[in-house]
Amino acid sequence: METDSDSDGSHISATPPRYQNPPPPTNLLNSTKSKAKVKPSSRSEPKNPAKPKTSQPAPTPPNPTPLPTLPFQICRSFAPNTSTSAVNSLETLPAGFCSRHASFSKIQKSSLNFENDQSVPTPSNLESAKIRGEVLTKKKQQINLVSVDVPLPPVKLRKCNGEGNFVRLNLNGGKRKFVNKGKRNTSYKGKRTFRRSKRKLNKNETESKGDEDEDGLIIETVEHKQKNNRAASELVDEAVRAVRNEVSDENLGSLLKLVYGYDSFRDGQLEAIKMVLDKKSTMLVLPTGAGKSLCYQIPAMVLPGLTLVVSPLVALMIDQLRQLPPVIQGGFLSSSQRPEEVTETLRLIQEGAIKVLFVSPERFLNAEFLSIFSASSLISLLVVDEAHCISEWSHNFRPSYMRLRASLLRARLNVKCILAMTATVTTTSLHDVMSALEIPSSNLIQKAPLRDNLHLFISLSGNNRMKDLLMLMKSFPFKEVQSIIIYCKFQNYHSGIPAKDRSRIQELFSSNKIRVVVATVAFGMGLDKRDVGAVIHYSLPESLEEYVQEIGRAGRDGRLSYCHLFFDDISYFRLRSLMYSDGVDEYAINKFLCQVFTDGVNSCGKLCSLVKESASRKFDMKEEVMLTLLTRLELGEVQYLRLLPQLNVTCSLNFHKTTPTLLADKDKMVAAILKKSEIKQGQYVFDIPNVADSIASTAVDVSNHLLNLKVRGEITYELKDPAYCYTIMEVPSDFCSLSAHLTKWLSEVENCKVRKLDVMYNAAVFAVDVCEKMNGCDGSHHTPCLQKKILDYFRGDDNCDVIKKIGRSSPFLRADIKVFLQSNLHAKFTPRAVARIMHGIASPAYPSTIWSKTHFWGRYMQIDFQAVMEAAKAELLNFVGKDVV
Numbered sequence: 001m002e003t004d005s006d007s008d009g010s011h012i013s014a015t016p017p018r019y020q021n022p023p024p025p026t027n028l029l030n031s032t033k034s035k036a037k038v039k040p041s042s043r044s045e046p047k048n049p050a051k052p053k054t055s056q057p058a059p060t061p062p063n064p065t066p067l068p069t070l071p072f073q074i075c076r077s078f079a080p081n082t083s084t085s086a087v088n089s090l091e092t093l094p095a096g097f098c099s100r101h102a103s104f105s106k107i108q109k110s111s112l113n114f115e116n117d118q119s120v121p122t123p124s125n126l127e128s129a130k131i132r133g134e135v136l137t138k139k140k141q142q143i144n145l146v147s148v149d150v151p152l153p154p155v156k157l158r159k160c161n162g163e164g165n166f167v168r169l170n171l172n173g174g175k176r177k178f179v180n181k182g183k184r185n186t187s188y189k190g191k192r193t194f195r196r197s198k199r200k201l202n203k204n205e206t207e208s209k210g211d212e213d214e215d216g217l218i219i220e221t222v223e224h225k226q227k228n229n230r231a232a233s234e235l236v237d238e239a240v241r242a243v244r245n246e247v248s249d250e251n252l253g254s255l256l257k258l259v260y261g262y263d264s265f266r267d268g269q270l271e272a273i274k275m276v277l278d279k280k281s282t283m284l285v286l287p288t289g290a291g292k293s294l295c296y297q298i299p300a301m302v303l304p305g306l307t308l309v310v311s312p313l314v315a316l317m318i319d320q321l322r323q324l325p326p327v328i329q330g331g332f333l334s335s336s337q338r339p340e341e342v343t344e345t346l347r348l349i350q351e352g353a354i355k356v357l358f359v360s361p362e363r364f365l366n367a368e369f370l371s372i373f374s375a376s377s378l379i380s381l382l383v384v385d386e387a388h389c390i391s392e393w394s395h396n397f398r399p400s401y402m403r404l405r406a407s408l409l410r411a412r413l414n415v416k417c418i419l420a421m422t423a424t425v426t427t428t429s430l431h432d433v434m435s436a437l438e439i440p441s442s443n444l445i446q447k448a449p450l451r452d453n454l455h456l457f458i459s460l461s462g463n464n465r466m467k468d469l470l471m472l473m474k475s476f477p478f479k480e481v482q483s484i485i486i487y488c489k490f491q492n493y494h495s496g497i498p499a500k501d502r503s504r505i506q507e508l509f510s511s512n513k514i515r516v517v518v519a520t521v522a523f524g525m526g527l528d529k530r531d532v533g534a535v536i537h538y539s540l541p542e543s544l545e546e547y548v549q550e551i552g553r554a555g556r557d558g559r560l561s562y563c564h565l566f567f568d569d570i571s572y573f574r575l576r577s578l579m580y581s582d583g584v585d586e587y588a589i590n591k592f593l594c595q596v597f598t599d600g601v602n603s604c605g606k607l608c609s610l611v612k613e614s615a616s617r618k619f620d621m622k623e624e625v626m627l628t629l630l631t632r633l634e635l636g637e638v639q640y641l642r643l644l645p646q647l648n649v650t651c652s653l654n655f656h657k658t659t660p661t662l663l664a665d666k667d668k669m670v671a672a673i674l675k676k677s678e679i680k681q682g683q684y685v686f687d688i689p690n691v692a693d694s695i696a697s698t699a700v701d702v703s704n705h706l707l708n709l710k711v712r713g714e715i716t717y718e719l720k721d722p723a724y725c726y727t728i729m730e731v732p733s734d735f736c737s738l739s740a741h742l743t744k745w746l747s748e749v750e751n752c753k754v755r756k757l758d759v760m761y762n763a764a765v766f767a768v769d770v771c772e773k774m775n776g777c778d779g780s781h782h783t784p785c786l787q788k789k790i791l792d793y794f795r796g797d798d799n800c801d802v803i804k805k806i807g808r809s810s811p812f813l814r815a816d817i818k819v820f821l822q823s824n825l826h827a828k829f830t831p832r833a834v835a836r837i838m839h840g841i842a843s844p845a846y847p848s849t850i851w852s853k854t855h856f857w858g859r860y861m862q863i864d865f866q867a868v869m870e871a872a873k874a875e876l877l878n879f880v881g882k883d884v885v
C-alpha cells in the first residue's frame with residue numbers, strides 16, 4: 001500500500017517528489033512546455049502525482065491535522081490577564097493552525113502594503129499588531145495591513161544605489177513572463193468593482209445558495225468559528241498537558257502532529273526536545289533546514305515560563321516570529337521599535353502573555369529589560385540561535401554575543417537552561433561556545449553539517465563570468481529549476497535596492513512570483529522557502545561555513561537540489577584583501593585606550609561616551625572594531641568598563657516658555673545643562689552623558705527628562721552624534737601591555753579569517769585541478785570530494801597546505817610606494833594605510849571616494865598584505881618628512 005508519510009522520521013536526505021498531490025504551479029515561468037521536458041531525475045513533479053514512482057519514503061508535506069477547518073486569522077485576540085497557561089487560550093485560532101506555511105504566507109500577504117512608505121511592514125508594526133492581538137481580518141480598518149486581494153506594485157530593476165542587497169534578475173532573455181505581469185496595475189478599487197458587478201450578475205444564484213459568497217466560499221458564522229477554535233484549543237491544551245505529565249515519544253509525537261501536521265520528528269529533534277524538557281542545557285548542531293526551530297518551539301509550549309531567543313539579525317527575528325505556529329504567542333524587541341511598543345511588550349512579558357520572545361544580544365545592555373528578569377524566574381529557557389557567533393574563531397563572530405556567557409546569563413537573567421543552536425561550527429568554535437555557555441560535553445547533539453540531497457558543482461570561471469552564468473542557467477538541470485538564489489559578494493554584480501523593497505522581494509520570491517534572486521549573504525538567513533531548487537555562487541564564499549550556510553537554503557523540502565560554485569583567482573585576491581580591512585596597529589589601540597579612559601585614574605565610575613563617526617576617523621578604526629574592543633574591555637579577564645545602550649549624545653537646545661535661569665532654579669537637571677553647555681548661535685549645546693555624570697544620573701534619565709520638558713512646551717531640542725556610552729569600572733594600570741594584548745588578539749582573529757578564506761579557495765582549487773574524478777566526481781560535479789573537504793574541515797582536520805597563490809613580493813612594489821608617497825606629500829600615512837591603498841581597501845580615514853582615484857589603488861592585491869606593509873614601512877623610514885610608526 002502506498003503511503004504519503006515518511007515514517008522513518010528523516011526527510012533530510014530523501015530525494016523523491018515533494019507532494020503526493022503537487023500544488024498547482026504558481027509561476028508562469030514554469031510553462032507547460034518546460035514541464036513536458038522533465039526528466040525523471042529532475043526536481044520536477046512526476047507526471048502522475050497521485051502515484052509517485054519512487055518506492056523511497058516520500059517526505060511528508062505539512063499534513064492537515066484532524067482539527068476542524070478553521071477561518072484564517074493572523075492574530076488572535078487575547079486577554080493578557082487570563083493567559084496563564086503555557087499555551088495561551090486560543091480564542092480565535094487561525095486556519096493556518098495545522099500548517100505553518102499557510103499561516104506564514106497569509107501573514108506576509110496581509111501585512112504588505114507598499115502604497116506608501118508608512119505602510120511598509122516594519123518589524124515594529126507587524127509585531128505590535130501580532131502582540132496586541134489585533135484582529136487583522138478587519139482589513140479596511142488596518143493602516144498597515146491590507147487585504148490579500150491587493151495586487152503588489154511592480155518590481156523595478158534598479159541601478160546600484162548602494163542601499164540594498166538584492167534585485168530581481170530575469171535570466172530568460174525576457175522570453176518568459178512573470179506571473180503577475182500585466183496584473184500589477186489592477187487597483188484594489190478596480191478589483192472590488194469587478195467583484196461587485198459579478199455579484200450583481202449572480203445575485204439570484206448567490207441568494208439561493210444562502211451562506212455561499214460570490215467566490216463560492218462558505219461564510220462561516222462567528223459562532224461556528226468560535227466553536228471550532230475552542231475545540232482546537234482544547235485539543236492542543238490536552239496534548240500539552242499530556243507532555244507535562246509524561247515526556248514520552250508518543251506524547252511529543254501527538255503534539256507535533258497536532259500543531260505542525262508532521263508525522264515524525266527528524267533526526268536530532270526528539271533528543272534535543274527531551275533534553276531541554278529535562279532542564280539540561282544543550283548544544284544542538286544540525287544542518288541548515290533540518291528543523292532546529294521546532295526544538296525550542298515545542299518546549300516553549302510545554303515549559304511554564306518564557307522562552308527567550310537570542311538572534312543576531314532583526315530580519316531573522318522577524319522571520320522566526322512569523323514562522324511560529326499560531327498557538328505560540330510570540331513577540332520581539334528591537335531598537336527599531338517605538339518606546340510605547342517596547343513598553344507594551346515588556347508589560348506583556350511580565351503578564352506571561354508572551355511565550356517566545358526574540359531579542360538581539362545588544363538587548364542585554366538595557367537595564368530596564370534586565371531588571372524584569374533579574375529578580376524573577378520568568379525565563380524557562382534561553383535559546384542562543386546561530387551560537388557560533390559567540391566564538392571569535394567562527395566565521396561570524398559578533399562581539400555582542402560575548403555577552404552570552406552562562407555566568408552572566410545566570411546572574412542577570414536568572415537563566416537555568418540554555419539551548420545553543422547552530423548549523424555551521426568547527427570543532428574549535430564548538431568548544432568555545434560550549435565552554436562559554438557551560439554546556440557539558442555529554443549534552444551535545446551533533447549531526448553531519450551537510451544534507452545529502454545537495455548536489456555540488458564547481459567550475460573555474462573565465463573572463464566573462466556573466467556569460468558562464470547565463471549558460472549555466474540555460475543548461476540542465478538549472479533550466480528546470482523553479483526557484484534559484486544566486487549569491488554574490490560584491491555589490492557591483494547584483495545592484496542595490498532600497499531596504500524597504502527587500503521584504504517585498506522576499507515575499508514575491510517565497511510565493512514563486514520571482515524565479516531568481518541575486519543576493520548577498522544577508523538574504524536567506526532565516527528564509528524558509530522549502531522548494532529552492534538551486535543555489536549558485538557567483539563568487540567564492542569567505543569560508544566553508546558560509547558556503548555550507550548558503551547552499552543550505554536549497555532543498556529544504558528534502559528533494560534533490562543543485563549548487564554550483566563559480567570561482568576565479570581575481571575574486572579570491574579581492575576577498576583576501578578585504579579580510580585585512582578590520583586590522584589595527586598597536587599604536588592606534590593605545591591612542592584609543594587613552595581616549596576611552598580620558599581622565600586617567602580619577603575616572604572610575606565616570607559616565608563617558610565615544611562619538612562613533614569622529615572616533616572612527618581619528619583612530620582609523622571601523623565602528624565595529626571599536627565596539628569589539630569596548631566589549632572586550634567589558635567582558636575580558638578584567639572588567640574595565642560597563643557598556644550602556646548607544647545614544648545620540650550631542651544635544652542642541654532652545655528654551656521657550658520660562659527663561660533658562662528661572663527654570664534652572666526649579667530644575668537641577670536644567671541647572672546642570674546650563675553649566676555644561678556651550679552657547680552656539682543662540683542654542684545651548686551639551687553632551688548628554690557629561691550632564692548626567694555631573695548630577696550622578698544616567699544618560700537615559702537625562703533623555704527622558706528632556707522629553708518631558710519638551711512635552712510641557714518648555715524646550716525644543718535636536719540630538720545628533722550616535723555614540724557608544726559606558727561607565728568606567730577600572731582604569732588599566734598599564735596601557736602599553738593592554739594595547740599589545742588587544743592587538744595580538746585582533747590580529748589572531750584576522751589571521752583566522754584569512755585562513756578560512758584560503759581553505760575555501762583550496763577546496764575549490766582541489767576539486768577543479770586535483771580531484772581525480774573518481775568515487776562519483778565527474779565533470780563539474782564534485783559532491784563526494786567537496787563533502788569530504790567540508791566534513792574534514794568541520795572536524796578540525798584542515799591542516800592541508802593551502803595553495804599559495806598570493807605572492808610575497810614584486811620587483812616594482814617599493815618603487816611604486818615611493819612614487820605614491822612623493823605624490824601625496826600633503827597626507828600622513830602609516831604602513832597599514834599605504835598597504836590598504838595598494839590593496840584597494842577603504843578605511844575610515846582613507847575613504848575610497850578620495851583614495852580610489854590614485855592609480856595605485858588595488859594594484860598589489862596579489863601580493864601578501866603583510867609583505868606590502870613591510871615594504872611600506874621600509875619606504876616610510878626612507879622618506880624624509882613623513883611620520884613613521
Ligand SMILES: Nc1ncnc2c1ncn2[C@@H]1O[C@H](COP(=O)(O)OP(=O)(O)OP(=O)(O)O)[C@@H](O)[C@H]1O
Binds near residue numbers: 100293294528
Ligand atoms: N519533523 C519535521 N517534519 C517535517 N518537516 C519539518 C520537521 N521539522 C521541521 N520541519 C520543517 O523544516 C523546515 C526547516 O525548519 P527550520 O527553519 O526550523 O530549520 P533550521 O534548522 O532552523 O534551518 P536554518 O539553520 O537554515 O535556520 C521548516 O519548513 C519546518 O517546518
